[in-house]
Amino acid sequence: MVMLNKAFSMPLLIVPCFAMAESSIGVVGTYSQSIYKETNTQSNILPALSYKGERFFFNYPEIGYHLIPKSPHQSLSAGLRHTPSPFDPDESNNIDVQSLDDRHDSGMAFISYRFGPITTKLAQDVTGVHDGYYGQLSLGYPISIEAWRIIPSISYQYISSGMSDYMFGVSQSDSAQTGGTISTYDSPATSKVSYGATAIYSITKNINTMVSIKQTQYNENITNSPIVDDNTVNSFLVGIFYKF
Template sequence: MTYSGIKTLTQRLVCIGGLSLFATTAHAEWSLGVAGISSDGSFRGIDRDTFAVPLIGYEGERVYFRGLEAGYRLNPQPRNTPPAQRSPHEWAIVVTAAPFRFRPSDSDDAQMQLLDSRSFSAELAIDYKYRTPFGVADLRAGQDIRGNGHRLSGSYAYPISTDFRRWQVSPAVGVTYISSGYTDYYYGVSAQESILSGLPEYSSQDAFNPFARVSGYYRFNESWSMFGAFTGSRLSSKIANSPMAEGRYINSVILAVSYTF
């Protein structure tokens, strides 16, 4: 699902955009690492969902793996092409894992414990980036691989660095449109669940969630690097009004360490 978004439900996202930024700066083709992810889904009775995931990175001419995302470049450019001669347009087909879930046993609310679990998912999407000296615009359209719904997102990031090879900080803002299938899967309450839990039945609708993100990396040497990202989003009322939800804001944090070779 998105994943910073749902990218804005967890923010595909949470971290995918940042992981992509981190990976594209690597000089080696392969990298290995581990990431810690902590996300707040704004569910009643659950403070945060925190877990660790292994990271495998690969940068080929067309194919790449970047943490939780795999992609196929539609218009690849040689790596040795000077930045001034590169095309500002980048197209790719991507598959992204969504580290967002609901586990009834994690909630300390007795009614929430009687609901069905909502598991991790993944998304197949087409991604377009437009790079300029003033920042990077990113548009993405994706479909949940299990058919839960679709998602559209747009963002603008402004990378800041005095030594691109060693460190970079990239603030970004954007908005994600999430179809009713997505929001209903994670925040809807079915008739059967309502009978069992006592919560009112609820069917969620399409939602627009604005978000802000700050991501960055630091390279200790040619092999070891660290990446971090913080993403915050304001939930649409279509989600916040769910009896499963608590609050209008969600956030996610990721911290990763990687070894390239």
């Protein structure tokens, strides 16, 4: 599913793609809050696309290959993940924050293993943007109710200090650009827990609609960062897809 919105490049919305058909195309609308200082909520309308072959799959933000034949019970895959930067200084209403350098997107190599409803993943930056990594454990189980498929899910993600510092830290050069108004800050390793639910409704054999809500709570240590206002993000998505 091609979705360029930062808040939804997360496991909760990867689950429905596996619940859909081999390929799908559609459109989604997204709405999400921001944890960054004086940054407004964001909404977008975006195209969506996914493809799942016998071994190869594309499901933005990931492209990968199943290392063993995928089955309903397990899968082992590896690939590359485009990870958008969660922080854009220009989106803040704070003048000092706006003067900070942009944070760039990164490309991360990953390996993932799923057994039943449990998925584990390890991803490492391979583009030299932050050289960090994360480890993730998630649980999502689809429940079918007539034409509906409800997927409650929860995930835990450990974020290394290198990745965390790129997301929440302030370098000496950044601080100097604000005249010292925003002090330097080295962000330590952190973590986040995401939980929510996705509902998929089959209008016809080939047309599905989807509604998803999610809350992500970062470790409270991120609020020590001078560019962070909160540690909680609420997100909402609605979409319609044609599968073939």
